[in-house]
Amino acid sequence: MRRRPPLSNVTETSAGTVLRDGAFGNATGLICRECGTTQELGPHYACLECFGPLEIAYDFPAVTREQIEAGPANIWRYKALLPVPDDIESSPNTEPGFTRLLEAHNLGRELGVDKLWVKDDSTNPTNSFKDRVVACALSAAVEFGSKVFACPSTGNLANAVAAAGARAGIKTVVFIPSNLETPKQVNSAIFTESLVAVEGNYDDVNKLASEIAGEEDGWAFVNVNVRPFYAEGSKTLGYEIAEQLGWRLPDQVVIPVASGSQLTKVDKSFQELIKLGLVEDKPYKIYGAQAEGCGPVATAFKAGVDAIRPVKPDTIAKSLAIGNPADGIYVLDIARRTGGAVEEVTDDQIRDGIVLLARTEGIFTETAGGTTVAVLKKLVETGQLDTSLETVVINTGHGLKTLDAISDRVGPVATIAPTYDAFAAADIV
Numbered sequence: 001m002r003r004r005p006p007l008s009n010v011t012e013t014s015a016g017t018v019l020r021d022g023a024f025g026n027a028t029g030l031i032c033r034e035c036g037t038t039q040e041l042g043p044h045y046a047c048l049e050c051f052g053p054l055e056i057a058y059d060f061p062a063v064t065r066e067q068i069e070a071g072p073a074n075i076w077r078y079k080a081l082l083p084v085p086d087d088i089e090s091s092p093n094t095e096p097g098f099t100r101l102l103e104a105h106n107l108g109r110e111l112g113v114d115k116l117w118v119k120d121d122s123t124n125p126t127n128s129f130k131d132r133v134v135a136c137a138l139s140a141a142v143e144f145g146s147k148v149f150a151c152p153s154t155g156n157l158a159n160a161v162a163a164a165g166a167r168a169g170i171k172t173v174v175f176i177p178s179n180l181e182t183p184k185q186v187n188s189a190i191f192t193e194s195l196v197a198v199e200g201n202y203d204d205v206n207k208l209a210s211e212i213a214g215e216e217d218g219w220a221f222v223n224v225n226v227r228p229f230y231a232e233g234s235k236t237l238g239y240e241i242a243e244q245l246g247w248r249l250p251d252q253v254v255i256p257v258a259s260g261s262q263l264t265k266v267d268k269s270f271q272e273l274i275k276l277g278l279v280e281d282k283p284y285k286i287y288g289a290q291a292e293g294c295g296p297v298a299t300a301f302k303a304g305v306d307a308i309r310p311v312k313p314d315t316i317a318k319s320l321a322i323g324n325p326a327d328g329i330y331v332l333d334i335a336r337r338t339g340g341a342v343e344e345v346t347d348d349q350i351r352d353g354i355v356l357l358a359r360t361e362g363i364f365t366e367t368a369g370g371t372t373v374a375v376l377k378k379l380v381e382t383g384q385l386d387t388s389l390e391t392v393v394i395n396t397g398h399g400l401k402t403l404d405a406i407s408d409r410v411g412p413v414a415t416i417a418p419t420y421d422a423f424a425a426a427d428i429v
């Protein structure tokens with residue numbers, strides 16, 4: 001992978017990585033989410049003291065709404081709040097983000113929610129929110145001079161890594177569970193020569209990726225060794241929701257949970273906007289959505305316990321099928337702190353959710369979105385969500401990638417001869 005030319009000066013870290021000054025914008029270091037120990041920026045993901053997960057620390061300058069609004073209609077309008085260089089727009093990437101925030105009157109009426117919006121991330125370059133996180137990870141990998149851009153994936157991440165690598169002209173290797181939906185396999189293989197199907201579930205694939213990252217030099221696994229950089233990309237979902245609501249926070253957000261990274265970063269984004277004075281400080285509730293066939297966080301939430309017991313996934317929501325979610329405990333914290341919840345739904349309810357969103361709003365979501373819509377419905381029905389408050393539900397992926405999940409449920413209402421008599425006899429309307 002070709003490294004970017006120096007901005008002006010370079011700094012060598014103690015680990016020997018040479019970094020351009022300003023390579024990570026306003027980011028100042030990596031900080032442990034457990035013990036708060038800091039270390040210098042680099043391709044690291046675990047605390048040297050306690051092995052806890054690392055995240056990015058910043059020293060933000062004053063940032064104004066006008067500066068952001070003057071930026072491009074993609075995630076780089078928020079570059080001052082991300083670990084990317086000021087010249088990020090000149091690097092080839094897929095330019096994800098600034099997706100539609102649609103008022104969902106019909107779905108709201110159907111569910112009895114007064115003010116409802118759908119944040120539709122299915123319109124990103126590879127049709128899921130993963131293009132956001134991958135764009136940030138790619139920037140970091142380029143700065144680190146990585147040779148290979150890689151990931152273990154439940155599908156959408158592999159699509160996004162393979163496409164971003166193709167556009168940036170760098171080698172990609174993506175690993176998936178071998179039982180993945182055909183459209184998701186094709187959506188990766190079209191961009192990369194190195195799609196590797198692993199006999200096992202996502203947690204097995206993830207373990208293999210960690211081993212390879214430990215053995216091989218110069219591999220940037222987006223969600224393993226560059227995970228702190230990757231994760232920051234999800235903040236842009238929260239920034240956009242606030243900006244598109246007219247620079248204010250919603251009262252409630254419903255977010256699907258796989259590893260839990262996205263949910264934790266939407267919360268982080270709201271906190272940052274408040275601290276920077278870009279929105280008014282006010283309470284908000286964050287809800288997590290899982291499938292019953294892989295609901296370890298929902299189970300812990302309902303049991304009122306802190307420990308998450310890993311499960312063996314068995315659900316049609318394959319993009320959410322992470323049995324041992326890395327950010328699960330932080331999701332629990334956020335749901336409890338904000339007064340939200342983590343709920344789970346059955347595969348049949350997920351299918352119903354897909355059809356409901358399509359028939360009410362003209363949005364075709366994948367199984368993850370079906371899960372989120374179905375959880376919203378369940379939260380309303382069980383009285384866990386206040387229907388008078390402004391609510392945003394996030395659609396993270398596109399239904400064309402999970403056709404099999406609903407191909408039995410929808411299809412022609414009749415097959416008729418090409419005559420008016422046959423049409424009339426079929427009594428369709």
Ligand SMILES: *Cc1c(COP(=O)(O)O)cnc(C)c1O
Binds near residue numbers: 130
């Ligand atoms: C990966 C993914 C998620 C969840 O992401 P996490 O950050 O791992 O919780 C949600 N929806 C879709 C469509 C995904 O691909």
Ligand SMILES: [Zn+2]
Binds near residue numbers: 032036049050
């Ligand atoms: Zn630590």
